[in-house]
Amino acid sequence: MALLCLIAVLGGPYLTDIATEAMIYTVMAVGISIFMANSGIVSFGHVTFALVGAYASAWQTCCAGMRGVFMPGLPQFLLDSKTPVLLAALVASLLASVVALVSGAAIMRLTGAAASIALLSLLFIVKTIYENWDSVTAGQSSLVGLPLYVDMWTAFGFASAAIVIAQVYNASSFGLLLRATREDEAAARASGVNIWRQRLIAFVISAFVTGAGGVLYGHYLGTLAVNVFWLDMTFVTLAMVVVGGMRSLTGAVVGAFAVTGLRQTLLALERGVDLGGVSISLPSGAQEIALAVILLLILTFRPQGLVGDNEMTWFGGARDSS
Amino acid sequence: MNIVQLLVDAASLGSQYALVALGIGLVFGVMRMINFAHGDLIMIGAYALVVPTAADLAAPLIGAWPFPLLIAGILCVVTLVALATERFAFRALRKRGADGSTLLISSFAVSYLIQSLVLFIHTGRPKSVSIFGALTQQVTIHGVRVGLVDIVTIIVTILLLLGLSLYLRRSRAGIEIRAAAEDFTMARMLGVRADRAIALAFGLSGILAAAVSLLYVAKTGVLDFRMGVPLAIAGFVGTVIGGMGSLPGAVLGGFSLGAASMLLQALLPAELRPARDAFVYGLVIVVLLFRPQGLFVTGNAGERI
DSSP: HHHHHHHIIIIHHHHHHHHHHHHHHHHHHHHHHHHHHHHOOOOOOOOHHHHHHHHHHHHHHHHHHGGGOOTTOOOOOHHHHHOOHHHHHHHHHHHHHHHHHHHHHHTTTOOOHHHHHHHHHHHHHHHHHHHHHHHHOTTTSOEEEOOOOOOOOHHHHHHHHHHHHHHHHHHHHHHHHHHHHHOOHHHHHHHTOOOHHHHHHHHHHHHHHHHHHHHHHHHHSSEEHHHHTHHHHHHHHHHHHHHHHOOOHHHHHHHHHHHHHHHHHHHHHHEEEEEEEEEOOTTTTTHHHHHHHHHHHHHHOOOOTTTTTEOOOSSSSSOOOO | OOOOOOOOOHHHHHHHHHHHHHHHHHHHHHHOOOOOHHHHHHHHHTTTTTOOOOSOOOOBSSGGOHHOOOOOOOHHHHHHHHHHHHIIIIIHHTTOOOOOOHHHHHHHHHHHHHHHHHHHOOOSOOOOOOGGGGGEEEEEETEEEEEHHHHHHHHHHHHHHHHHHHHHHHHHHHHHHHHHOOOOHHHHHHTOOHHOOOOOOOHHHHHHHHHHHHHHHHHHHHEEETTTTHHHHHHHHHHHHHOOOOHHHHHHHHHHHHHHHHHHHHHHGGGGGGGGGHHHHHHHHHHHHOOTTOOOSSSSSSSSO
16 A cells, blocks of 8 residues: 555656556456465466456446447447446446356366366357457457546555455355365365355355456456457466465465566566667567466476465464465 | 268368367376367467468478478477477476466466467468368269368378277387376386376377367468467367266267367358357356266266375
C-alpha cells in the first residue's frame, strides 16, 4: 500500500501502468491459485473464466450507442442496459462462476493430468465458441470502446478483495478438506471427503475471481479480442503462480508482481536502452523466450517457487501453510 | 458427400490423431508426464522443410530433397529435438524428483519456448510449402473420388502401428519400455535402465511426430507456428478418453476423436461448422462424465496405493 502511494506520487504514468497491470494479473493469479494451490491440480483452463468475464462485462457496459452495431445478436435487455460498471463486473464474474459450475461438474471427476487436459479443452471449447459467435462477440475482430474505469486504485481494490476471498476460503473448512485431498487423495476419501464436491467448490470460487480479473483486463485496455485469451495468457498467468510458489496464495501475489516486472523490463529492453551513449536493444520476441527459459530454470532448481509453502500473515512474519 | 468418401476422410483424420495420441501415450507411459511439446515437435518437423528465414516466401530446404532423403531428414530432425527436450529439460527435473504437476508445467514451458523460438526465426506469418505433390490428386475407386493423401495417411498409420507394436512386443528395448510403463520402480529394480527407456520412448514419439508432420503438410501445405497446438490437444484428449497409460487406448481414443470430428463436420448445419471443435470437445466432456477412467480401459485403472 505504501509502495503504491509512492508509485502514485513519484512514479509517473509508466510505473503506474506497470503497477496497475501487475495488480490485474494478481487478481487472475489469485483466482487460479485458489483452485491450484489447494487442489494440487494444474489448471490450463482458467483463462476461460477471464474470457467469459471480460465479454460478459462488455455486453453490459460496452461502447455506448455502438453496442448494437458491434454485437447485434445480444438480447434486447442487454442492448438497453445501462448497468453501473461495478455491478456489471459482479454479474460478469458470477457468469464465469456459472460456467465453472456446469463444466466443473464434469471435469472435477477427473484427477491429475487428465483434469489438466480437460481444463485445456474447456478453454479450447469456449474460445472456439466465442470466436465463431459473431453476433455477440464480434467474432475474430476486436471490440473497442469499453469504458476505461480501471486505474491503479481500482485494480488495487479488486486485488485486495481477491486476496481476502482467497484467505477466507483457505481458512475455511472447505479449504482444509481440499488441501487434504491434495496431500493424499486416498486417505482423504477414506476419511469421508467428497473430493468431487470440494474441488467443485474451489473451482467455482476461483472462476469468480479469475472472471473479475478478465473484467479488469478488458476495462483497462478498452479493447477485447478473443484470441488474447489463449495460450499466451495461460502461459503468463501460470508462470506467475509457479514462479511465486504453486502451493501458496502469497506465492501467486509475489509471482504476479515478479513476472509482470520481468516482462516489462524485457519489453523495455526490446524497445532499447541508452547505456553511456550506446543504444542496446534486444530483438523483439526475446521476452517470450526469456520468460520460458526462466520458468524452466525455476522449475528445475526451485520447484517450490520463490516463497515455497509460506504464507504472509497480515501482521508480518511468515507461517507454514500446510 | 458420398458415404465412402466421408468414411475415408474420417479414417484419415482419425489416423492422424491416433498417431499423435500414441506419441503422447508412449511418453506418458514411462514418465507419467503429458508432453505438451509433442505438438511442437510436429511443428518443428514441418518447419524443417523450409529454409529458416524471416522472409515471407519460404524456399524449401529439406523439402527439396528427393523423397527417401526427405523422410529420413525430417525423422532425424524431429527425433533429435525430441531427445534434446528430454535430455536438457525433463531429465534434470526427473532426477530431482519433480512431481507430476511440475513436469506438466515444464513441458508446457518447453512447448512455449519452442513456439517462441520458431516465431522468432520464422515470424508469425503462415508460410506455404508443398511436398509430395503427387499425393494431392484424387483417385477414383469404384466410382468414388477420394484424396490419395488420405489413403496414404491411413496406410502409413497402419504400418507404423504394426511396426511399433512388433517392436514393443518382440525387441528387448520395447519390452523394457512396456515394463517401465507398467511399474517404473519395479522395472528399474529388475534392471531396466531408466534413462535409456525414457530416452527411447521420447525417440519413438519423435518418429511418430515426424510422420504426422509429413502427412499433415502433404495434406494442407501450410506452416504456422501454432499448428501443433490443435493436434496436440486432440492427442491429449485422445489419450484421456482412451484411458491414460494404455497405448491401445490412446490409439483408439485418438482415432475415435478424429473420426467423430469428421462425421460432425458432415452432419452439422453449415453455420455451426466453424465451431465444430467446440462440439467435439463438448462431447468428450459428456463422455468423461460417464466414464472418467476412459472409454477403453478395464480393470486396474485406479492409481495404485
